[in-house]
Amino acid sequence: MWEYTDKVKEHFLNPRNVGEVVDPDGVGEVGSMACGDALKLTFKLDENKKIKEAKFQTFGCASAIASSSAMTEMMIGKTIEEAEKITNDDIADYLGGLPKEKMHCSVLGRDALEKAIYCYRGDPEKKIDGNIVCECFGVTDKEIERAVTENQLRTIEDVTNYVKAGGGCENCHENIQQIIDNVYNKVTQIIPVKKELTNIQKIRLIEETLEREIKPALQKDGGNIELIDVDGDRVLVKLIGTCATCKASQLTLKNYVEARLKEMVAPGLVVEEVK
């Protein structure tokens, strides 16, 4: 017996937006009867390119129906760009949570939305990206990688709960583990190994970081920053424009400018303001 939240039960017994939009702007069909889960999502935009209508048809369990219903409610009123950002976790949160074995139902919702948006944009039918790893459920390595990355999945069981891979004959379990390991190895590789910098390298890197990142960010708010000097680990800067008189300038200096320079250049750097 699944522990369903009241909201899941509500969306199952009284689902919103069941049906098919007439003359839709986007159509997304995912899953299959063989899979035990299938969803057809249709939507229509208004003059302002906001989603004014979204409907669903689902073959699946209470979680699948509730996820579909929730998905349509979350979509309506949003622009495509906003709707695109909805994750499967958002759907599950909207419902107050889903049993972990049912998380794949929320993934179904997200996948249908994605496909519908692709369809709207006129993108060619999204080709199966990657190679099939799980034959029982037709899941590719790219799909598994995505689920692991987006949801910080750690175990094969997690993967099965989110995308069903590995839930049948289990012959692909080794491959799934490999994918999980690869994802987490990559993550550790992203953090750059900091070597000792020469003075000139340090100054150049500080200037680069200021130019590329920090200045544009401050400029957005009408402010700016100028590099005055670098003395050992002390970075002397001058705040200009709105930053000069801003009450939060110290916060900006420490929590943003200094933090960024520590990360991108050297952890020992300290930023000081020169008036």
Place this chain on the structure above:
Amino acid sequence: MDVVYMDNNATTKLDPLVLDAMLPYLKELYGNASSMHSFGGAVGREISAAREKLASLINAAPGEIIFTSCGTESDSTAINAAIRSNPNKKHIITSRVEHPAIKNLYEYYAKNGYRVTWVPVDKEGVLDLDYLYRHLTEDTALVSIMWANNESGVIFPIEEIAEKLRNQDIVFHTDAVQAVGKFPVDVKATGLDMMSVSGHKLHGPKGVGALYVRKGTRFSPFMIGGHQERGRRGGTENVASIIGLGKACELAMANLKDMDTRVRGLRDRLEDGLMKNIPNSLLNGKKDARLSNTSNISFEYVEGEAILLMMDQLGICASSGSACTSGSLEPSHVLRAMGVPFTAAHGSIRFSLSTYNTEKEVDFVIENLPPIIERLREMSPFWKAAACKLQ
């Protein structure tokens, strides 16, 4: 809201008379049957009486009955004993549609040095006897075939198999958990070596079962401990439940006729009513080779858990072979072994009745399930497409 309970193959209601029989052993008569004093000894005598009642129901001798904690323990005891008693043989046989208590144990042995033959069933759930017979070898230690399938209700020809295996050095066990109490079972006439029974499937309590071991069958215990059950199953007896099981067997004997007639009639009424009023419904299991109480129907284009939860709102209790209800992501292995396509397996519902069900309840389900299926079909992306095709 009243519950309309149609999930008796999962578990049954405790008969009030069984509860009455059990209560004294949960209150004043709490002695340990192994004790020397008469307070304990009296309990021992009642356990013997319960043993005799069970033995009567299946036509065994009381000494051939071992009380266990459940059907699963009986199954484990039987399989392990059979394997241990024939250490030189490494081949074991069972069917593809067994309960996990047998299936998973066999899978364990398959990974631990044993060769397993899984006898298939046809699309009506009938056992392929030829396949079974063809695979008997000199190396075969054990054949375990259930007497009646819990999902489809199909009854297997245990008498015929027993006949074939007679005089061969092969242990023949049957998981009769779904059979005992539903139709007459005669272990002596059949010529079985071992048979599993479960208390809570025949209006007895949960937490008790039994294993029949034919006199002369080589046996080694599963639960090794004290001398209870004549050294065959250690552990202080679950006295109240054993007494309850005994009483349940006594009552079951009297109910067998009702199961065969009135309950069969109710099942047929329910099945016919549903299949007539709901289009695209398929029966799973050979119609005239089943338990009198079981009906497994697939409703195409909709999913089982959703059907069950909507029925649950009305108090109707049943179960499903869908993936979502299986605990894994695969639909029932029984339906898959029967070759039921995924498209139908996911929408399968099993109704299993008992002597407690009434015509009113059956009619309630016949009235209320069609709108549920209709509602779910309207939500389904496949129904319209299928309906269009029909036109």
